[in-house]
Amino acid sequence: MNRAISLDIPGTRPLSIHTAYLDKVPSALIMQGNTQVLCCASYEDKVPPFLKELKDKRHGWLKAEYSMLPTAGGMQRQQRERNRYNSRNLEIERFIGRALRTVINLKTLGTRTITIDCDVIQADGGTRCASVIGGIIAMSQLFHHLVFEQKMADFPPMKLVSAISVGIRNDQILLDMNYEEDLNADADINIVSDENGKLIEATAFIEGKALDPQTHSEAITMAIDTNLRIISGIKPLMEG
């Protein structure tokens, strides 16, 4: 079940994916350029309080948690979230959670909460998109595990998605920026899209020059196209 692939998608950094990276838990290590994110999937047999009124309907939930090792960004060490929180992390885990919740029908999970932990080992741009890719793979492994353990009758219907960041600099579109490029970009757009080329999530943050809607539209088209290539690359990993 342990498998590693390398994808060479035009315009993006080399993407390596190591599935079943750990022995004890469904997991995927995503390496995209110097970015490394470890995604692990686990579950518990209860749902968060805000869902409990739906309990009879066997409605599940999925959430992501995202964090960086203190030195993921280099020698400028970041404090741990211990006894504190980091609002960028919380924004990102909401991004990942929303994307992955659209992939499945929460009702097929039963009264169960799935958690996708995305821990950034090394950060060099694109960590939230890498987390979506790793998250869907780890989640798929978890479903195979649950079916194998007879805790789920069947592998639940699941849509394939991918995510990629696109930057705009001087009206130029840059796919899959690293940290250095991101710092100098005018806009940072993260796009999650599915195997049918439809949008799942798209967030454009402009940091410099305001963005022409036409350029925005082209960037999204390019990202959707790239996501389709990644999806076709990771498809074989989704099998048990």
Add this chain to the structure above:
Amino acid sequence: MNRAISLDIPGTRPLSIHTAYLDKVPSALIMQGNTQVLCCASYEDKVPPFLKELKDKRHGWLKAEYSMLPTAGGMQRQQRERNRYNSRNLEIERFIGRALRTVINLKTLGTRTITIDCDVIQADGGTRCASVIGGIIAMSQLFHHLVFEQKMADFPPMKLVSAISVGIRNDQILLDMNYEEDLNADADINIVSDENGKLIEATAFIEGKALDPQTHSEAITMAIDTNLRIISGIKPLMEG
């Protein structure tokens, strides 16, 4: 200086803006349908630690804080953030802060941090966009105050922006959804754009059916158009 206007923008709920709403602090109360957000601008003469190496260059900072009164959403009271945090609030205040930082040149602020507090008195959809509108008005008042107090030489160059939410339901585009509509929408898109019709921020969160990129593009066009109308409506409020 205390002024109230009502705008009637096609396809959106009635928008009333009350500037200089409070006596002691630059402020604007935004009412959009049943949504009410009070935005206040204040400043202190220091910058956050992560900017301190730039201090000699007299580089300023702007941040937003967003919170809801516990009963803003109705009788289902939400806990206060006292001794805790709410990740949705943190996501939204990052959205508002990013938008407002693009409006000005931070270097013109001097070694100063501006805080835009957005407190939701009543929530009925669209609070983050209302906060951007209220925020830019309160900020403008603060600049007039600083010039008047001779703490700033001139009113700093400032771009006008507006924000509006757009929903997609069954491929239909719905401008400025209320809470009820938002609950039932397939996609919730928030668009900040400027007086030249350029994008400042665009976040599309899909909650149901994946979104056709073409529909997404049309929604953004419609939002930009609406924002242009709002900008021309609020322009008179920006004067001292």
Add this chain to the structure above:
Amino acid sequence: MNRAISLDIPGTRPLSIHTAYLDKVPSALIMQGNTQVLCCASYEDKVPPFLKELKDKRHGWLKAEYSMLPTAGGMQRQQRERNRYNSRNLEIERFIGRALRTVINLKTLGTRTITIDCDVIQADGGTRCASVIGGIIAMSQLFHHLVFEQKMADFPPMKLVSAISVGIRNDQILLDMNYEEDLNADADINIVSDENGKLIEATAFIEGKALDPQTHSEAITMAIDTNLRIISGIKPLMEG
């Protein structure tokens, strides 16, 4: 049900009360001079853990929460309580909660907790007393709502109370001080009393010159008298 009154009580600042200020929740906006406090009443069908042994007896609870918007006091912005607490706020909400709990028989509430949220929009002295006045009005609205929704058989017996602050400066008694006067006073006394002229709560904090017990006694008499006038003014607002 939405109603606004203005009371002109001798020796105090103009007092305006706007009931049913919000659409979604029982509420009252109190304006006393430049002080503005928004009080909202909500409930949940459970009681705090320390009361749970009394559950069978259908014993309810009432608590207040008090907070200030960060800029309520002006441009010297206060940090939000997010991930922290403010001991002055906690002292004040205990003051409000105690006062309002004496007004009703907690056993008539059933297994229910009422929360009175008092959010200070603008602070210019007297906010804790304004919160008691707003709190009793919002609570009364909530009872009307519960009766209307058939969650309560009858409007529970409820005593009318009011609260007012009195300051002492150079042995002079000053009713209803604003912030400036409070800063310079020797003593700050907050008195809650009922429709029969009896005391419900009285807290005298001396900040300067020690207080003659005789003067203290006179201040309380004057406050009780003022509270009787306020009570007769707000009585009409207590009806459905």
Add this chain to the structure above:
Amino acid sequence: MNRAISLDIPGTRPLSIHTAYLDKVPSALIMQGNTQVLCCASYEDKVPPFLKELKDKRHGWLKAEYSMLPTAGGMQRQQRERNRYNSRNLEIERFIGRALRTVINLKTLGTRTITIDCDVIQADGGTRCASVIGGIIAMSQLFHHLVFEQKMADFPPMKLVSAISVGIRNDQILLDMNYEEDLNADADINIVSDENGKLIEATAFIEGKALDPQTHSEAITMAIDTNLRIISGIKPLMEG
């Protein structure tokens, strides 16, 4: 310097005071009936941020902290405040701090913060008043220490105060209630007064039947009288 006295004040429980109870820090152990509070005084050579603008004027500060050992109230153990807070404790430490700040002229402290730690070893009613008594004794010891160490030129002028609780039950006035009596009282009044019979702080919390102002006035008179007796009892302990 280590000294213990027992006072027999009419109408109150036996009061024993052990000064210089610890070796390493100015301290007083107060035992009143079964209540035991240990008060310790310490200082640091800086003032809190909100006072720093006054630094040039050598203006000091004094604060109290109050806490209970987890089992001070008996086998119903209370959680420690570790990573949390307890609003009753915060209210009480504000009470103690205010009382002790009126006793001295903060300007005589220099740029220094005094902390009075009041830790309740066993709680049986009257802990906040016992803390005021223990606090003033520990503070006086600290001043002797500072003079001895030549960190203060002279023992600063200091007013003697005392505190006592009074309860009202069925219109009867009860001095110095224990926990059992407090539970059943209609009103709980805490009075701090000085060596001239003037009020320093008076807080009346009504828990049951509303209180006749005349009874309140009598209770205060009785408390002031009791405080005068305690003050004359502790006077010898204030010497070095």
Add this chain to the structure above:
Amino acid sequence: MNRAISLDIPGTRPLSIHTAYLDKVPSALIMQGNTQVLCCASYEDKVPPFLKELKDKRHGWLKAEYSMLPTAGGMQRQQRERNRYNSRNLEIERFIGRALRTVINLKTLGTRTITIDCDVIQADGGTRCASVIGGIIAMSQLFHHLVFEQKMADFPPMKLVSAISVGIRNDQILLDMNYEEDLNADADINIVSDENGKLIEATAFIEGKALDPQTHSEAITMAIDTNLRIISGIKPLMEG
């Protein structure tokens, strides 16, 4: 039941133990040189979540909490743990808890959690070992109380243990160091051992010169011998 003993163990500071020190809760005050620790035992009829799957088996739990009064170490006041934590305290309470859990068979406790609170009144070295001694005495009192109240059928089988610290300085072994000696030692070893001379816990922390294993071994032998003497001294206190 209230009893005080003084033990004079060769090579250690005078050890006084005051059992049933408080009226409301099983307790022991340990004084060892200038160190004073108050240990109290309480219980609740539930077990922590991680044990709940064992509930049917009537499996209990025991934990310790350890804290210092802010001025226990002298005038260099330490901040309270309020809204924070102190990792040294947490390490020490794990030490105490582990030691006391080995003394009893947790299954004899029923579905019950015992908490041993160890509060350091004055700290002068050896507080964690004093806490173990005080803890076992307070625990024994609690068992007598539970038997007396017929909540336990019989006094549970319980092993006697003691704890003592040993320091190494220039290859010299120093029993029961005070704070001053501890600061200058090369190694600080804390040994818990039982009435049979067997080890229960042994932690050697080297702060200076690395420790010869032979010296370590001798230190442990000496500590075990000392613990045997303490155990025989405290044995009479364990009776009801």
Add this chain to the structure above:
Amino acid sequence: MNRAISLDIPGTRPLSIHTAYLDKVPSALIMQGNTQVLCCASYEDKVPPFLKELKDKRHGWLKAEYSMLPTAGGMQRQQRERNRYNSRNLEIERFIGRALRTVINLKTLGTRTITIDCDVIQADGGTRCASVIGGIIAMSQLFHHLVFEQKMADFPPMKLVSAISVGIRNDQILLDMNYEEDLNADADINIVSDENGKLIEATAFIEGKALDPQTHSEAITMAIDTNLRIISGIKPLMEG
């Protein structure tokens, strides 16, 4: 500089060490059986407040932080420390920090704090000992980096140490237990010792049967011997 070695130490699980595992920060990945710990070393040019009085003496500090990924132990996910803390982690990071501080002379660091972050990717016993081994290697890399960057004149004198756990079960000594073995052991002993066979830290926690001091002594001898073998294995990795 990137180098990987595998050590085959008698009686222990296979130990693989990958130095310079990350690109951006001195780091070592330790794999011991199924245990995986990533250790990273970073620094900042300041010292903690409690050391600041020593600043003139250019005295440095070193601390460790230890945490586990939420699923490091398997599908029974642990909550992140976000807004909370975990006392086991704090105990362990104190263990690691103490061990590494003895290895160097803190005065050679200058006014600098070194942080060793130990993040457990997968936990299967022995994580605290693996962290000491990884920590010393990452620290050595950091020193090479600082010398190369001319921030340190010379590589500071540094002692080699290693750490290993030993368990006792039915009087049998078990080197380097995995999680399963640890659960069933009577004693869990962690020993840090140096290149001269001297002890640096030794903690014996007994969970079951009390431990014969003779067996304890033998376990320590065996651990010291094992540590000497590991030290000779990792020596080549300490070079630049």
